[in-house]
Amino acid sequence: MPSKGLSKKQIASIAQSELKKIALWVGAVSGGKTIASLFAFLIAVRRARGTGLIVIVGKTLQTIERNIIEPLQSVELFGSLAAQTTHTKGSNTAIILGREVHLVGANDTRSEEKIRGATIELAYVDEATLLPVGFWEMLLTRLRVEGARLLATTNPGSFNHWLRIQYMLDAEAKNMVVFHFTMDDNPSLTPEYVRDMKASFAGVFYDRFILGKWTNAEGAIFDMWDPAKHQIEWASLPPMWKLLAVGIDYGTTNPTSAILVGIALNVDDLGKPHPKLYAIDEWRYESTTEKQKLTDMELSRRLREWLAEDHLPPHQPRLQPDYVILDPSAASFRVQLRQDGLISTQADNDVLDGIRTVASLLTSEHLLVTEKCTGFLKEVTEYRWDSKASEKGDDKPLKENDHSCDSLRYAIRTTETIWRQHVKLAA
Structure with missing residues (x-):
């Protein structure tokens, strides 16, 4: 458990994520969305019946290790549960709560070949906006056993991004629930850290990573240049x-x-x-x-x-x-x-x-x-x-x-x- 515990919003998202096939945590950096989603993932791993594979998907194996495996192994975040995640750096599998979990990098359209033909019971996606839409769609077709679920996190992207247009705006029809987080939703952040994060972004990146907005990139890229x-x-x-x-x-x-x-x-x-x-x-x-x-x-x-x-x-x-x-x-x-x-x-x-x-x-x-x-x-x-x-x-x-x-x-x-x-x- 994080040092200051989970917020009511984080706890509610963990419980409500079980109500739909797809659960998406989206919002600002350090908003607490990843920790909440990982607790939901651990619960889902524990309840998995073994009818299909368990996979963690990210842009690359290295980002999966940095963003998912390392936090799961943090005693500060997960206490005694941290010992229940074992992984050899560079390996495409991990053992989580005694279950084999496959780690899948999906950095281009050809990556969908890595899961083609697979039967998946539980999938966790890190930074969903960075995935090719073809991979996401293929992943959904692989969730073909009763009770199969997809948990995902992301920072916002373009206002016209496929994830927002095709899925978030039509969440009910897609059997999807979406949780929005800002820095104010993370009880473990210090005022100094929040100040430093706000000072680290400008322009479109400030809108997305600090304000949690879906907004188009336009104008000068380095508009902070002085x-x-x-x-x-x-x-x-x-x-x-x-x-x-x-x-x-x-x-x-x-x-x-x-x-x-x-x-x-x-x-x-x-x-x-x-x-x-x-x-x-x-x-x-x-x-x-x-x-x-x-x-x-x-x-x-x-x-x-x-x-x-x-x-x-x-x-x-x-x-x-x-x-x-x-x-x-x-x-x-x-x-x-x-x-x-x-x-x-x-x-x-x-x-x-x-x-x-x-x-x-x-x-x-x-x-x-x-x-x-x-x-x-x-x-x-x-x-x-x-x-x-x-x-x-x-x-x-x-x-x-x-x-x-x-x-x-x-x-x-x-x-x-x-x-x-x-x-x-x-x-």
Whole structure:
């Protein structure tokens, strides 16, 4: 049981979730919806009759482990029940209350093949809005035994998202119950935590993750950008703890951008640690501006020459980035770099999560950018949501003014497990 117990709303949702085949907990981050849904899931596991599989579905196995398995194993949250969830990291099964539970990643439309033909008695879905609609529909067809149930959680998405339009607005006909949560519904949150969370989001992400609204993404993506808050003179950079990575967005006719990101373990005026990320320097080549299209070999040579330069002010020690993180679609350039002795890591290209992470860093002023990142400074105010995609329920940026924004996103998103040990943001 959580340290302050469950709220009346959480307890009511657990009881009422048994009244319908589908139960959905939706709302703001840290609203208590996940804990309530997991208690409901544990009760359902205990009551399962063994007539079908028990599955937990999430975007990836890693998100299932982080969002579901780790909380279930928390003594603070679940007391003695925590010992009843066992799992080997990387395995696609877990044992919960003595029952085998299958862990299914569903990050694209082909994922529905993982459950095709299965008979499922109990399913739990983490972050339902991130699932392809085809997977959700296939999952429902697999709930084909008497008493089969689906429990799901999500933060709100686009106003026109399929989950809202096709299911939530027609919940009664879909044999579905929906529970809406805000931060005020979670009795375990401190005022300081709520304040920090509210300071971590802006724009569409604030509407969804703090206010719990279903709202379309529109206008500027980084509408929180303020040069007075986010831009720093290169010469005044604090001492870097390490250079995390250089993120590279590769183009042939489009620009190629490489942005170097570092982390400094700053302390504030009161002596408290206040680590921040810094976009330190950028190399960018635009064939349309230079009137010359470079081969991969020539791009590699120029990039490596730039990497070999000093990127920090003269008073700081010479450092090189720990990782070179490359656009996952740049297969030919990856080969060329390897032939030239430069090993690259494939970027995490989860666009929406990457944008949200960068936006949170900017909103909380945990990310600063120097004047040397000229491409990013040119793009940041022009990087916009695709309004036509929003009308269809999708969140996508326009493929314009995005090259330097992408290279920064690659570097930050792919090294997140490293810098999050020091920089604390909303999960």
